[in-house]
Amino acid sequence: MVRGRFEEDAMRPILRRLALAAAFALAPTAASTEDRDEAIARVEAYLNAITTLDSRFVQVDHDGATTTGAFQLKRPHFARIAYDDPPTLLIARGQKFMFWDGEIGQFHEGPVGASPASVLLHPEIRLEDAANVLHVGRDGNYLTVTMEPADEPGAWRLTLAFEEDPFGLRLWFVRDAQGHVTRVTLVDVVHGAALDDALFEFDPARTAKPE
Numbered sequence: 001m002v003r004g005r006f007e008e009d010a011m012r013p014i015l016r017r018l019a020l021a022a023a024f025a026l027a028p029t030a031a032s033t034e035d036r037d038e039a040i041a042r043v044e045a046y047l048n049a050i051t052t053l054d055s056r057f058v059q060v061d062h063d064g065a066t067t068t069g070a071f072q073l074k075r076p077h078f079a080r081i082a083y084d085d086p087p088t089l090l091i092a093r094g095q096k097f098m099f100w101d102g103e104i105g106q107f108h109e110g111p112v113g114a115s116p117a118s119v120l121l122h123p124e125i126r127l128e129d130a131a132n133v134l135h136v137g138r139d140g141n142y143l144t145v146t147m148e149p150a151d152e153p154g155a156w157r158l159t160l161a162f163e164e165d166p167f168g169l170r171l172w173f174v175r176d177a178q179g180h181v182t183r184v185t186l187v188d189v190v191h192g193a194a195l196d197d198a199l200f201e202f203d204p205a206r207t208a209k210p211e
Contacts, residue, residue, distance in 0.1 A: 062180035107204040
């Protein structure tokens with residue numbers, strides 16, 4: 001696929017998918033207790049089997065603004081989200097979470113546990129140990145798991161959506177403390193690609209700020 005901006009005809013099916021996702025995210029069908037345990041075990045097995053994940057993504061913010069970029073995951077230590085425009089970089093590395101806004105030249109750093117990405121970076125992912133699992137549901141070809149941080153309920157709410165066939169992470173939703181929901185659709189997902197650790201390094205002192 002072409003890196004950078006998507007052509008309009010390529011965007012249409014992705015946006016239709018996002019609209020569908022938004023609908024079921026609001027009211028998915030709850031799983032029974034037995035199905036819930038089985039679903040969580042299936043999700044944990046999939047996530048724990050990931051060595052690397054490399055994909056493009058389309059993000060739709062709460063105000064309808066659409067952005068694109070690249071997402072890389074290298075378990076259990078690294079995650080990276082790089083936006084095409086405006087240039088923005090988010091990196092989770094070990095216990096550190098870094099955010100760089102290249103448009104205004106601002107850098108922020110904090111504990112990785114403050115980010116929803118921390119759920120994906122545990123050496124052995126057990127969802128109900130990593131967070132409060134609020135809901136497990138199914139809608140059509142998707143299995144969804146919604147959770148929030150156990151130590152700070154309401155700080156954020158993360159919904160991971162897994163396509164059933166073939167099974168894999170395809171969407172996620174993040175609701176912030178203000179109730180704003182951001183939707184992300186993964187595109188052209190590749191598992192097992194070689195990702196150098198240097199991809200997850202960032203030194204703000206060596207990055208020129210915009211004029």
